[in-house]
Amino acid sequence: MLQIQNLHAGYGKVEVLHDISFSVPKGQVVSLIGSNGAGKTTTMRAISGMLKPSSGCITLNGKAIAGLPSNRIAQAGLAHSPEGRRVFSTLSVTDNLLLGAFPRLTFGREKGDVQGDLARVFELFPRLKEREHQLAGTLSGGEQQMLAMGRALMLNPDVLLLDEPSMGLAPLLVKEVFRIIGELKSRGITMLLVEQFAAAALEVADYAYVLENGRISVHGPAEQLRNDPAVKAAYLGAAH
Amino acid sequence: MDVFIQLVVSGIALGMIYALIAFGYQLTFATSGTLNFGQGEALMLGALVGLTLVGHMSYWLMLPLVLAFGALQGVVVERVGVRPAIKTKSEFGWIMTTISLAIIFKNVAENIWGHDDIPFPSPLPTEPLQFFGIHILPMEIMVVVGALALMLAVEIFNRKSIYGKAVVATSNDRDAAGLMGINTSMVITFSYALSSMTAAFAGVLVAPLTLTGATMGVSLGLKAFAVAIIGGLNSGLGVIVGGLILGIAETTTGYYVSTGYKDVPGLVLLLLVLSIKPAGIFGKSVIKKV
């Protein structure tokens, strides 16, 4: 579904990603793990067009998307729930969700049943339904995270990128977020997940790549990485 | 007392024009963080194009044509002046390019319409109406109604249509709006079109009350700057209140002090607001994330 080949990207003169290649097969959840500053978020930004890659090839459904502006990539069917949530704080919850479906509402992408999808997102996140008329900026951190995920789902995407969905959330909410990711997986949504809680990410993922200093150091089925002693020591133990 | 009320009433009409132009500044500032330093010239071009058209058709038929011209002029300013500067993130760049486009527009207008001010035929009776001893020109009422109507229309568009919401989303967070599939550079171009259209509309509204000429925009554009800062660059209510404050301050200064000094309160208010509340009376100060 999503293929990344020889991706290089960075900010200004500094190259952060050196030759990254991986793929996300249809219907699967792939996770990127690694320490702070390893390049996880940069990878996500390069895929969704928030950052122009310096070289490399990215294809979505066989269509080359590397270097396109982010709005074209979204139209092609890639949704990105960015790090730090980035909800539209002066718009209501419902408006935020509708904007997630912007290409569908403006002939950029097949329309389908937008109202139905809205209802389904509210069903998935009942907290959002309770606050549908509230401004997004007044939501709590956990609610904003749900809104960001719901907003991305409204695209009816072929691939969903989730960047640090658990960031800054209380443990109970983190559990809730992972329950929802599991739920989405069971609905067959293809996902690329970046997560600092490597253990939880490997629990839900099918396959995982470990990033280290902008390169992929280890990869394999999630099950296998969970039991890899090196990965375990570096990323799974909390306070080692 | 009657004189004072009369001054207030005239100040309101003047203030609404300032508010309308300042509203135009806000439109582009919201989406791109840039301002058109040639907003006054957009107003002047609107008025002069309107003046030429009104010789061939009625005022009411001329209005939509002037609005379309204004929008087109805004697109030119954005494409030629602003877009390259946004790409290189150069504040110096867009300030200089919008100023240079402004002086080009002014110069071209001088060469087409001449250096002299020309009266603009009023679409409404020029006989003032009397309310409790206060004189109000019908055109002044139209200025207030027209300005409010346009601002309201933009506000409704932003709240109700998906395209308007996309504009608001772009002002909230440009990168995130791009992720939603919104073409944010189009949104910025659009905001410039809307902004210049607003100015052109202000031009044809104010023209029958003043004279039309190539230099008419300069001081109006400048006063509207003051209004935008006084009210807050991100507050819709702010420009209306700011416009009224400045309009009334000017008419009263003109009467009680000297007409020569009537342009001075703008700067004084501007410096005062910046010293006390830099984000403007109604503006929200933004916390920059590090």
Add this chain to the structure above:
Amino acid sequence: MSLSKKIAAVLAIAVAAMLPSFWSNPYYIHLMVVIGIYAILLLGLDIVVGYVGEVSLGHAALFGVGSYAAGVLHAKLAMPFLLAVPGSIVITGLFGALLALPALRVSGPYLAMVTLAFGTIIQILINEMDFLTNGPLGLSVRKPVWFGHHISGTEYYYVVLVALIATLFVIQRILKSHLGRAFEALHDSPIASDCMGVSVYGYKVYAFVLSAAFAGLAGSLFTYSEEYISPNTYNFELTILFLLAVIMGGRKTRTGPILGAIIVVMLPNVLSDIDLFREISIGIAVLTAVYAVYAFVTRQRTAKQLALPLAATIALAVSGFMMDNITDHRLTIFGAMILFVVYYLPNGIMGFLRGIILKFRPQWIHRHTLIGEHGDTQHVWAVPDHAVTANGFLLEARNIVMQFGGLKALSEVNLQISKGTVHGLIGPNGSGKSTTMNVLTGIYKPTSGEIEFNGKLITGATPSSIAGEGIARTFQNVQLFGEMTAIENVLVGLHHTYRHSIIDVVFNTPRCKREKHAAEVRAASLLRFVGLEDLANEEARNLPYGKQRLLEIARALALNPSLLLLDEPAAGLTAPDIKELIAMIDKIRSHGITVILIEHHMDVVMSICDKVTVLDFGQKIAEGTPAEIQSNEKVIGAYLGGA
């Protein structure tokens, strides 16, 4: 200044001094006088536009203030030239302060807007205050009489030349001093600058006032040169001309403004003569075409990039033949020139030439003054060291709440940092560590709660004053002054050790020399301490990521902090480097500096911290010794995300 530059400067002055003997025509002399006067103003304007990066649209008005100040002092108070000129410098400086103090409080286009308004108002005021200015009639002034001799036009040329040389000298000294470094630092990274105690607001105002003072000098000289001044001279068009001159000549150079002055003074003459204009526009079109062919053949530019400027210059040449007079289109040509310069010559003519030289003879260009001090181990620390013996808390944060909209980044956080300890601050991403840092250093003002540092409440103080109190920091995403060398970065941190005034700078007094030398030795020693002594004269942006982090530590230590905040210092370091970092932090502590350490590398935290605080979703969930923290259930839960 190198010897060759000195020779060039002396030669240039000699040529300038001889010019009146070649062009003795009073008209030419007058043009040269005006060029000199404009150059003085533009050199000052460049401080604001080039160094500080703000746009001033009020310099014509400041020029007018200077002119009228001298005129009024001369005409109404009968002040002699040598008093009227300094008087008008001071008055214009005060006007500059009046504008800058409110307008620079917020970043953004405010200064441009306020100065634009100021320009209009000044013209109105000059017209209206006729009891002082004679209103639209203008003021007449005579050239000064010295020793019974009335100064002639040619003699006045030498007066202006002396003023110009003095201006060049003073500005060069200022920009090469710690003041100039402060201007560049605040432009490069405002946040880092504030956190090094170099107040961005303060120095922007400083720069603007300086610039206004030079506009005052230029204005007063102009008054005596013209012998008659009227309000209409100081209009918007003149402001635009000044800006065009600065950017066309080349920002951040001394030669650029002079070149710019020559261009804008000659320009109206060119534009009044249609034949001359036609010749010049053809010349420009030919030159552009030649360059375009060259750039295309050598593949520096694509055809698409070249098409527009080429078409524009050809259109200019053609339009020269379509117009029968040019004065009517003068402003259009100004406007087009500004557009052209902004897009195609962003560094001006001097910058363009410099770029060419840099390509073929890079050794001719020195971007930075090389500093050869070596540094040693004695000069690393401030004298005297902080007392390590003192007990109690250095910093107490009580009930800190930081709210962004509905988002509580910090809720009721309490922190007590004991003197002389290394205090770890850990927690998952987004748990509020960096927010805590930003609250402690004044970048965010907490929604509620208070912070006491060294027995003083610092809640709500500005970052630069908090830095002045003795809190230094590094940044998670490195905030160095990229275009400065490593040692210059550290010297910005040592800004507080420069106690001498601008007068000392101009005259390079012994005090100035002494402090400068002491700072350079100290900076070199600090670089040595973090292991960067070999890279002292390397531009910071060219250093590898890990070294940049070390440089930030050196810069922060330069502030003589009693509290040092390190935000993820180990990110990007290799394993041996991390070991050195630990030793470094240990040494810092042993010199009595208290450290707060945010870090994801647990081995670093556990091996060096005396105490650790754990944050999670904006709340403190645990605190204790490293051993206690490692066995705390809540902490383990937070790190594993409860999975």
